[in-house]
Amino acid sequence: MTDPQKPDPNAPWCPKCEGHTETEWVQAGDSGRNVHQCVSCGWTAFEVGKLKAKTSAAATNIFFLTLILFPILVVVGIVTGNWYGSLVGLVAVSFLALFIYHFTVRQPAKIRERWLVWAKERGWKEEKPKGK
Numbered sequence: 001m002t003d004p005q006k007p008d009p010n011a012p013w014c015p016k017c018e019g020h021t022e023t024e025w026v027q028a029g030d031s032g033r034n035v036h037q038c039v040s041c042g043w044t045a046f047e048v049g050k051l052k053a054k055t056s057a058a059a060t061n062i063f064f065l066t067l068i069l070f071p072i073l074v075v076v077g078i079v080t081g082n083w084y085g086s087l088v089g090l091v092a093v094s095f096l097a098l099f100i101y102h103f104t105v106r107q108p109a110k111i112r113e114r115w116l117v118w119a120k121e122r123g124w125k126e127e128k129p130k131g132k
């Protein structure tokens with residue numbers, strides 16, 4: 001096993017233990033999605049190196065989802081004349097988008113920031129993009 005205090009963006013990192021602890025690849029609830037689970041505390045561990053790509057993909061999905069849902073709700077309002085219902089729908093979609101954004105984009109981004117601080121304390125240097 002590798003040193004849990006040696007920063008490695010490709011290894012799962014537990015935000016609670018603050019280290020690259022030993023993890024298990026388990027299913028997250030009934031979601032059918034697998035996550036790395038810290039063996040010592042049971043928290044979800046993240047592969048920090050993949051978080052950035054994942055969060056930007058999630059942000060794009062949320063953006064397009066609201067982009068599609070907003071006009072639909074406006075059209076529904078026009079067709080049915082139920083502007084109140086349409087408005088409630090718009091607000092609901094906005095809140096839902098913010099809610100999903102928080103858990104799929106904001107939280108992983110925070111964990112990544114925490115990892116960066118943690119890693120830099122241990123002498124890890126962020127790789128600069130090559131070229132130029």
Ligand SMILES: [Zn+2]
Binds near residue numbers: 016018039041042043
């Ligand atoms: Zn842990």
